[in-house]
Amino acid sequence: MTTRKLILETGEVFEGQAFGSDKGSDGEVVFTTGMTGYQETLSDPSFCGQIVTMTYPLIGNYGINRDDFETISPAIKGFVVHELAKTPSNFRNEGTVDDYFKMKDIPGIEGIDTRKLTRLIRNEGSVKGYLTATNEEVNVEEVIERLKSTTFPINQVEQVSTKSAYPSPGRGQRVVLMDFGMKHGILRELNNRDCDVVVVPYNTTVEEILAYKPDGIMLSNGPGDPLDVPEAIETVKNLIGKVPLFGICLGHQLFALASGAQTFKLKFGHRGANHPVKDLRTDRTELTSQNHGYAVDMDSLAATDLEVTHVALNDGTCEGLRHKTAPAFTVQYHPEASPGPEDPNHLFDEFIELMKNNTREEQQQHA
Amino acid sequence: MPKRQDIKSILVIGSGPIIIGQAAEFDYAGTQACLSLKEEGYRVILINSNPATIMTDTQIADKVYIEPISLEFVSRIIRKERPDAILPTLGGQTGLNMAIELHNSGILDEMNVEILGTKLDAINQAEDRDLFRNLMYELDVPTPESEIVHTVEEAEAFVKKIGYPIIVRPAFTLGGTGGGICENDQELHEIVTSGLKYSPVTQCLVEKSIAGYKEIEYEVMRDSKDNAIVVCNMENVDPVGIHTGDSIVVAPSQTLSDREYHMLRNVSLKIIRALGIEGGCNVQLALDPNSFNYYIIEVNPRVSRSSALASKATGYPIAKLAAKIAVGLTLDEMINPVTGKTYACFEPALDYIVAKIPRWPFDKFEGAKRNLGTQMKATGEVMAIGRNFEEAMLKAVRSLETGHKHIEMKHAEDLTDEWIKKRVTKAGDERLFFLGEALRRGVTIEEIHEWSKIDLFFLNKFKNIIDYETTLKENVRDVAVLRYAKKIGFADETIGKLWGMNESDVYDFRKENGIIPVYKMVDTCAAEFESETPYFYGTYGDENESIKTDRESVIVLGSGPIRIGQGVEFDYATVHSVWAIQEAGYEAIIVNSNPETVSTDFSISDKLYFEPLTIEDVMHIIDLEQPKGVVVQFGGQTAINLADQLEARGVKILGTSLDSIDLAESRDRFEAALHELDIPQPLGKTATNTEDAVKIAESIGYPVLVRPSYVLGGRAMQIVYSTEEIKHYMATAVEASPEKPVLIDRYLTGKEIEVDAICDGTNVCIPGIMEHIERAGVHSGDSIAVYPPQNLSQKHIDTLVDYTTRLALGLGIKGLMNIQYVISNDEVYVIEVNPRASRTVPFLSKITNIPMANVATKAILGTSIIDQGFPTGLAPIQEGVYVKVPVFSFAKLRRVDTTLGPEMKSTGEVMGKDCTLEKALYKGFVAAGTKIEDHGSVLMTVSDKDKAEATELAKRFVEIGYSILATPGTAKALEAAGISSTVVDKIGSNGPTLLDVIQNGDAQLIINTLTKGQQPARDGFRIRREAVENGIACLTSLDTADAILKVIESMTFTAMPMPKAKVEVNM
DSSP states (O other): OOEEEEEETTSOEEEEEEEEOSSOEEEEEEEEOOSSOHHHHHTOGGGTTEEEEESSSEEOTTOOOSSOOSSSSOOOSEEEOSEEOSSOOOTTOOSOHHHHHHHHTOEEEESSOHHHHHHHHHHHOSEEEEEOOTTOOOOHHHHHHHHHHOOOOSOHHHHHSOSSOEEEOOSSOEEEEEESSOOHHHHHHHHHTTOEEEEEETTOOHHHHHHTOOSEEEEOOOSSOGGGOHHHHHHHHHHTTTSOEEEETHHHHHHHHHTTOOEEEEEEEEEEEEEEEEETTTTEEEEEEEEEEEEEOGGGGTTSSEEEEEEETTTOOEEEEEESSSSEEEESSBTTOSSSOOGGGHHHHHHHHHHHHHHHHHHHHHO | OOOOSSOOEEEEEOOOSOBTTBOTHHHHHHHHHHHHHHHTTOEEEEEOSOTTSSTTSTTTSSEEEOOOOSHHHHHHHHHHHOOSEEEOTTSHHHHHHHHHHHHHHTHHHHHTOEEOSSOHHHHHHHHSHHHHHHHHHHHTOOOOSEEEESSHHHHHHHHHHHOSOEEEEETTOSTTTTOEEEOSHHHHHHHHHHHHHHSTTSOEEEEEOOTTSEEEEEEEEEOTTOOEEEEEEEEESSOTTSOGGGSOEEESOSSOOHHHHHHHHHHHHHHHHHHTOSEEEEEEEEEOTTSSOEEEEEEEOSOOHHHHHHHHHHOOOHHHHHHHHHTTOOGGGSBOTTTSSSBSSSOOBOSSEEEEEEEOGGGTOTTSOOBOOSSOOOSEEEEEEESSHHHHHHHHHHHSOSSOSSSOOTTGGGOOHHHHHHHHHSOBTTHHHHHHHHHHTTOOHHHHHHHHOOOHHHHHHHHHHHHHHHHHHHSTTOHHHHHHHHHTTOOHHHHHHHHTOOHHHHHHHHHHTTOOOEEEEOOSBTTSSOOOOOEEEEESSSOOOOOOOSSOEEEEEOOOSOBTTBOHHHHHHHHHHHHHHHHTTSEEEEEEOOTTSSTTSTTTSSEEEEOOOSHHHHHHHHHHHOOSEEEOTTSHHHHHTTHHHHHHTTOOEESSOHHHHHHHHSHHHHHHHHHHHTOOOOSEEEESSHHHHHHHHHHHOSSEEEEESSOSTTTTOEEEOSHHHHHHHHHHTOOOOSSSOEEEEEOOOSEEEEEEEEEOSSOEEEEEEEEESSOTTSOGGGSOEEESOSSOOHHHHHHHHHHHHHHHHHHTOOEEEEEEEEEETTEEEEEEEESSOOTTHHHHHHHHOOOHHHHHHHHHTTOOTTTTTOOSEEOOOOSSEEEEEEEOOGGGSTTOOOOOOSSOOOOEEEEEEESSHHHHHHHHHHHTTOOOOSSSEEEEEOOGGGHHHHHHHHHHHHHTTOEEEEOHHHHHHHHHTTOOOEEOBOTTOSSSBHHHHHHTTOOSEEEEOOOSSOOTTSHHHHHHHHHHHTTOEEEOSHHHHHHHHHHHHHHSOOOOOOOOOSSOOOO
């Protein structure tokens, strides 16, 4: 039996069995409550630097398949599950989670009381943790001390963003997609609508972006604190009003910051596939997929040109914004789903409409 | 949106008696709904014919009508109460069909009554096969190739196109009644014919069979703002082809990827939106295991059994919120009652796995076809929660109370490999156990998959369980192995068997090694938010969340799955006991395993443990909670059977002591006690082997009544007429042993009387005496009971009161007791004493206004009956006449003999109440679904011993204008008495026979009595089954026939000519 421990800075030690890579790993320990979609979750770049706990206890049931990755190289630091399926079953299954993690050299732990861990995170907030190497004998005290004094790298966006621009061609509107740690789902949704997409690195300049002559700009999701990518905030600031803009998750936060609002860290974040969000314009609520540790401060919006379009039904935090004059809107949640409900998928259509209308207006102005 | 102010009063339609396919879940849903509407300030009027429910308690609604759910009576109530609206979506299929009938009759328009929840056209669209199919085409949702047929010929034409197998689904029927899978012409003919009969619109859907697909269900909700959510999705372990009510089900789905999950979620939401349902809805889908292809199977536009399961599986109270949605509230403005902090507009996240296993009645119906198909046969179900599949499944298995503690069956070694293969391939009630045996014999999961089409994921899990038996066997007393075995749900008893230890030694060994379960909360949100809901399940993990409070607590054991003999009545008593405990100032903790019931609604008790009712699982809770004691007398035989083991482990049994229970149930001690009390009982003795049994029977003289001790609902109880028969009985029906002796009594014919009483140790309160219509020999649960007795002399009443009082005190009863008496030759005999709550507790409580379970619980806790303000002795007799009429589910169970006898067969009951016996009976019969025609034909075929009595009945039938059809023997007897009848040939004759008469609907009523013995091959059996298949009342007791006749007589006027003048008149 190969054992492995998860040691938290708060002092708790969880002992379980190791899977995946044999190496040890540090990370911020978070949990997500989605019951399906572990493959999308473990490959979601927004989890960069984090050790992800699945609250659903049976993970890996339908294996790993070719299609459902949200990125090519997962960015998570570790995976915590209650029970990992040894013999998955699904017609698309091509291997186990364990095999996949071995291949990607990511450590995982199973067989621990994940509900206890979840309750701990809920009460304490997100905590730093260390997943030991396989069968590693460690001095727990020392690890805790080390964790307490460690500051994790804040360049997650840099880590997961594409290093160079690339096209994902289509015959429709040209969209420049700023990749802060983009989930493939966003690209998929744009391509499904025949957009001609150019994916660019997070630090691409305004001039470079505008040189692609985009009909619209998509700000992707991404990991970490939005304040850690000041250059992107600056870029977004200069894009607002020039081209129609749609932001998701980190992209939403960057848009808010670029417009003069503030962001703050949530106690333990919103991570799961069952988050109700109310659309203030229609007064209807949709179930959304969410994965964020930071949120836009509602009070800070008063001084901006932004208006709130969506709020989280449960804690009232900001879930969507629209610029009062410029063609720009953003949401905190994931309309591309994968994993999670597809209720807000229509936002992509709204973005397409926004681009169309904008082009029409421009043409009228020129006429 | 705020709730509607334009409506003030709402009529809620209940689901009527418990039948297969419509059980306790509608008491749960209805109770929640009524309370929820009251909470919003509406005046709630309830109609339900089922007295054994919490929802018909007068505190649940402002006005409670226990009346037949028929057009006649519901219309009358509408005229009287003038409600602004009716809510039919919480009363199952009965409620929906009633709404349609009311609408069609025009009364809703006339009285300006609005239908809340789901609109009528949506009901029609979902229920009418043709309209539904068209809607699915419009929505671009695939349905299996199908055709609507109105005749067998049309079905044959469809088969010519598509080929076999095909599935037949009758329109507007409940639980797939009359439907099934056809693989050949004969089955097609049979099933389509019966399906068309059962469909109120003579319509069936015949469709291409997609058996083998994954069967997935979504429980969805929608409000008037068009917010729509999925509360829970569920995956059937048994693939498509078996009714979901008869399938082993897990929640959430286990083998679906996110894409599959959301593809089906999107479809489900699309459908509920298209139908415009405001409330809850159940969507059943079939998913190809090898592609993204799927089909929609069915939609139930109402709260259902599945939604009750989903509510208990997630904690999310669907019915409660559906009722609020019906009055205009929306999901985004209602608080999730579980967390108390978040909103109801969200989708529960589970962090455990739920397993449901149906409970079938085949232990009682040995001759029944045990195959499972599209027609539901289960009477109830159990649910278990675990943190892994194996744990949930094994907990569910031991919750079943079928004697299984593990996936293991008795005498498995005698089974041939072929037989096992057959029983795994063709699903039946024991498939899970045959599957376990196949694995044990080394059959690969791939082979089993070939046979059963069960997904490899599940088969792997089952294999893990079976494989671990070997690990255990090879590692006796290994702590690490034990730890894992407990983690995957093994019972101590199973481990003990493998280790050569007894169950309690394993328990102690475990405790010594610190291997004890923790309790986790069901909180709808996977611990994301703090919740206060006291709803727990046990598992082996690190952190225990169930914290013992400072308050002194009392644990009440529930009654487990609904089965014949132990129905919703026991849940009723359990819930009342919980309330009484709370009123007495204690913390009330309940343990139960049945997801359908009110008792497992987390808002009923202070703490709910959803756990199996086995000694091991209950002891864990007791160890943690350290209660003042445990109440066992309300949970039927389930709880009573745990009493001795609990006491052996030092647990205080509150109420009637174990010794007193034993005194009432151990035959020899009981006999001695009666002797001492000088109360007569029919001559009888106990036997522990065949030899003794024969000797005893011969000394008493035939006929004798034989039954095992310690059983409920008369299981394996028979009247035996000869030595031959008793030998057969001992060999086949029971396993007699010194621990489990067989009782042999003289069979006395006479009037049967049932009495319930409450005793506080000093005082005895007798709420009422009930007289049975059927003479002794028919199980009390299957008899029509009448309150107050109509034919008892004061002398007998005094004797009954005297005996009951002395028995209660003499046996040391503390709490409830139930006594069956027979009056034979003017003498009162005691047949049996049950030292616990009985089936008649809710019936009598409602009539007499003495909340018996409540009073009994408080008496148990130390407040005397007098201090509680209730009378001692026989309570004052209430005005009016009340009858309890049993309801059967024979239509769902092929090959079950419908004849009444000492073994209970009914699944539910209704109450009829009015000012005369005849009127009460009329209501009772109507509510029970018996059609009563004031003219027509009665078909009589009776045994020789009954001919004289039957002749008298025939005379009365003739007098009210009925014509008589009779078999040659019966006709001859009638002829001799001067009654003319049309002779109908016996089965097998050349001309038109009995069967033709029945099939053609020529008889409105059939009276058939049994010659003797139990030989189902005979004509009588065919007649009775044919009657069921054709929906004609077949009375097997002349007493019931007499009762119906009284009713018809009271409805009609006689047609008698004027008497001939005695004196000649000169004209």
